[in-house]
Amino acid sequence: MANITKKVSWSSRGDESGAAGEETPLLNGSEQSRPLRQSLDYDNIENQLFLEEERRMSFMAFRCLEISRWVICGLIGFLTGLIACFIDIAVEQLAGLKYKLIKENIVKFTEAGGLSISLLLWAALNSFCVMFGAIIVAFFEPIAAGSGIPQIKCFLNGVKIPRVVRLKTLVVKVVGVIFSVVGGLAVGKEGPMIHSGAVLAAGVSQGRSTSLKRDFKIFEYFRRDTEKRDFVSAGAAAGVSAAFGAPVGGVLFSLEEGASFWNQMLTWRIFFASMISTFTLNFFLSIYHNKPGDLSNPGLINFGRFESEAMEYNLYEIPLFIAMGAIGGGLGAFFNFLNYWLTIFRIRYVHRPCLQVMEAMLVAAVTATVAFVMIYFSTDCQPLGPDHTEEYPLQLFCADGEYNSMATTFFNTPERSVRSLFHNPTGTYNALTLGLFTLTYFFLACWTYGLAVSAGVFIPSLLIGAAWGRLCGILLASTTSTASLWTDPGKYALIGAAAQLGGIVRMTLSLTVIMVEATGNVTYGLPIMLVLMTAKIVGDYFQEGLYDLHIKLGSVPFLHWEAPATSHWLTAREVMSSPVTCLNRIEKVGTIVDTLSNTSTNHNGFPVVVQPAKLCGLILRSQLIVLLKHKVFVELARSRLTQRKLQLKDFRDAYPRFPPIQSIHVSQDERECMMDLTEFMNPTPYTVPQDTSLPRVFKLFRALGLRHLVVVDDDNRVVGLVTRKDLARYHVGKHGLEELHLAQT
């Protein structure tokens, strides 16, 4: 098991920097023992140079920075909206083409017989699309698989996943999601929007692209982890906002997942990015739909208007809602359980790209087949009213003027199916249709999540929930005589959707707000909240949330919100890594090179001491590497007086892909030189005494976004170093506090 958890696809290949620091080598097949990720570095260039720059800055300079931040956030929002718009239009056009083709084919063969040809056509079209989507993901950028939400959660938490915010990832993600949705998989295009927004944010805010090898020489100040992370929060929020038309939900998502220290200006900028994103999407879609300027239809997925009159709920319905929440929690846990084992199976046996592509194609073909069979054998015919909203009504074996009801759920993009389930009038579906649909779609969606395609789990979850929710509504209406009470099954579809989604992803605050915003109805706030809470409580009893499971499979040093409840008896002394490698303030180059090359000193930060072991600063691996690269040695400085002094710019240019120590050549002579670290170290690192309790250390890490905390004794002598991984190790298991075995701790 410990062996298994070391391998997981989304964090498995390549490395971001060569730095060997705090690596968690998650191996994937052939590529062995290469460091794979590093924690974000909140203070990475808070060295003397940086402090001096800040001290020199005038009030106007700070104001300019602040304005730049706003401009960047506006840009992030705008671009995220544009991408969402592009995805939406592409999916709609391609899916339209596909469904039209298949529909014509089905109509042709319904009378003549030989519908198996239609099935083949359908399956082939799906497989082809999915193949394309899977190839680019599996062969070019495996990190773009899935929704990207676990990766973004990790990034915002402070764990850097290699290549997660690269331009190439974005391109693969966007193209991939279009093809997987068009390919008819049980996936949504919403999750990937969050990842896309995050990548855009990381790119725009740095003012350069390493992939394109362009440096626009702007926003150089923001080339550090703290700032970048703030912008990525904004990007993720803009993504949520574009996906669901939920700007407030987006802000809360970012805060729930990422924020540690609540900063009002930052939050407001995030909100701005979200607003602009929804607005942009809205505006361009309104032009696309030939209603330019009509801005009242936000989001990629729109749940449609829930009119208050028809959808009122009553006090006595609340227990019902809560019961549905419990069902959702249970089903969600089951979903996660299945997906967990499936993922482990995949890690073991389906780790070669071509196998991954084949699996994806198989799923696509099976999905088409199942859908076809369900539609074929369905006898649920409904009259095709004058105001029908179906885009592609399939008549099949129904009488003229009627259509096959099962086809509205399967023969459609999932977004449209959700809306139909919410809003189609009473009687559109019969109970059997919904039951069968729930059953099949549940397993299809579960199988699909984790494939090497770019795709989200939001919409499938909503769809499953809406189906069984509507089923509940219908059953309730049929069991009670006073039918008027439960007139609208759409209401139950909404609650079911919330319950199922909550049961799978276990988001709470932000999901409530997202649902409220997507329905455009504040009234449902309380029931949705209660449902999501119930779903979370019930679900957590059985199994973790889907994203958390996948994060756990990555054995990432992910810090939760609070220290485990029973960890008060642990102190920094027990938690810290010790002994810790310290450097002298003026240190021999050879020692530094050896320290950095030594794979057992797996830290990214080194306390700097003056004898005897008294702490005077902290220096980072990345800083040392830049220093070595520029050969900032005391002896050389003396001999070449005219040499350009190392500037902040040199650190910024190297950010974020610092070269590995192996690539830096240091001659034998140079090894004897000395390096003066005083100017480059962080002179005032945070410290704690040895007796500080774990919750307190934890709080420091979370609130300040630390990654290293030096532990000192009463005489200010370094006795240890606490890193994120030291903290992430502890969690509450069934038998009280347990130590997690993080890979290579």
Next chain:
Amino acid sequence: MANITKKVSWSSRGDESGAAGEETPLLNGSEQSRPLRQSLDYDNIENQLFLEEERRMSFMAFRCLEISRWVICGLIGFLTGLIACFIDIAVEQLAGLKYKLIKENIVKFTEAGGLSISLLLWAALNSFCVMFGAIIVAFFEPIAAGSGIPQIKCFLNGVKIPRVVRLKTLVVKVVGVIFSVVGGLAVGKEGPMIHSGAVLAAGVSQGRSTSLKRDFKIFEYFRRDTEKRDFVSAGAAAGVSAAFGAPVGGVLFSLEEGASFWNQMLTWRIFFASMISTFTLNFFLSIYHNKPGDLSNPGLINFGRFESEAMEYNLYEIPLFIAMGAIGGGLGAFFNFLNYWLTIFRIRYVHRPCLQVMEAMLVAAVTATVAFVMIYFSTDCQPLGPDHTEEYPLQLFCADGEYNSMATTFFNTPERSVRSLFHNPTGTYNALTLGLFTLTYFFLACWTYGLAVSAGVFIPSLLIGAAWGRLCGILLASTTSTASLWTDPGKYALIGAAAQLGGIVRMTLSLTVIMVEATGNVTYGLPIMLVLMTAKIVGDYFQEGLYDLHIKLGSVPFLHWEAPATSHWLTAREVMSSPVTCLNRIEKVGTIVDTLSNTSTNHNGFPVVVQPAKLCGLILRSQLIVLLKHKVFVELARSRLTQRKLQLKDFRDAYPRFPPIQSIHVSQDERECMMDLTEFMNPTPYTVPQDTSLPRVFKLFRALGLRHLVVVDDDNRVVGLVTRKDLARYHVGKHGLEELHLAQT
């Protein structure tokens, strides 16, 4: 000026504890030199005893605590909702009675002549109500004056204002607000709800009431500042939620004003309290309105449904909205400017309670007179349609079947007037009516805010804004030929209301969400946000926000979100108070008593050192006082071996009103005894080196909610102490960084 700012009504009388620590003696007339507030104490009982208790606690105990927290939040929400319901019904009944009486009188005298008698009646009724409201505030609980939002902001920021969360304050606040609204003042009942929720939260969470001398022996664990403050956040959120039917807005309000460290569980509990509060209010109001179970009408103020079709906005309207935002910002700044000088005038000349009551009565009479005159001379008659929504239509001199349009704005509770301005069909008001109304109401509201009555400024601001906003809409419609474009002036009323409110209070994120939730329309998110941003930027250019002005007048050590931008060159060394009084680990009782009695050692926390000056802990004034009170002396412990050991309970029972040092009698013999502080001090206080920059120190304070930070040198020797006040001193003025003169720093 410095002299003036020392006196301000809402923080002027009495004292919470006798502690002389960090006091800011804001004097009011006769009561001299009594300490008045102290900062909240985030680590107040994080001493060894406390740590030991936490270490002993099992996982189940932690879970029980967590459940208690949820129960308390539910209770807070429920009670807040009940109080809101009570206020609403009381106001509606009493105001109904009043308006009916006056209307009958006016109808009687309109034909017969002698309307001056009606005027007298109106003015007398108003003055009488307001007199009652003002008397209880001015004589019994001056802290209950105003909306209470500045006080709650301070409380959440970590500054304790005496008596602000007492039961007596709550009672006065609730009764006071009923009478001031019924008294026809230009006030709202929404602001006070926030304060009420906060008081409830502080009371419920402590499981006892000092006013009622009842201790329910529950929730004893929560008797410390950190926990109390968290619950007060929830209470404030519940208040916002009940006031505006905006649970998400409530959460964001709490976060914007109070949160430092974003804690997911806490946020969720806050959200829960908010939801329950809206729901409770909703539920009981639905019973009151004879529609039991209809839960779709949340909040004390409900802006009514904004139907998407009629209210759509277009891209080209956005610049107009922004322009309105700028107007709102300007008008808001003007409002604040006037109110600032008025407040200073009041502090100087109207500080005696009877004068305050007389002023309030005067304002009430003037308000009635102005309203009457405006209605009397108005010629704006509108037909009384079959579906009119006016509760008390005044015919006056209009033709039969018509009513006086001016009366719908003045002769009504402000909440109803706002709704009329938003929703009455085009042509209900003519431009002159609205212009005159804006003008008079602006000055009336400005005069009213700051009176010794319990009242909020939200609704008057909205009303002023809605009036001029609707005026803008009407003017736009009249200037353009294509009238259809600007059909609905209600849309402009909404934007105007947002602009005006934003211009006055300068809230941003939370206000956007509150407005969105209160209108039940997500579509207006972006314009409202842009408007509020513009209003804030324009307003800030001229003058601070109303609440901030009042906080500044109180010269409170209020910490803003971030350190001033240009303060990077300041280090802990420059900021800290030095020399600092340290105590030895085993200290003579006499020394401790002298230290605490010495008014120049105005700190609430004392570093504990071992020779030579090496830091080994931090102990608080309140802890020392409890120790002295229980005579925990080394010698006594030796002689009386059976003596009960001091327990955590003793600290909790004394919380939060620790006796002043003067009240503790220590005999001359006892002065020679020794006290061992080891067991009671916080053994691992946060420390920083001397060279830490101010922004970094600031961040520690904000993120961890600190109040003392010990500054140490390289050898861990105490060199100084940074307190909140040391940080609050610095702000960015017109000439760069300035030091603020906080009273008696």
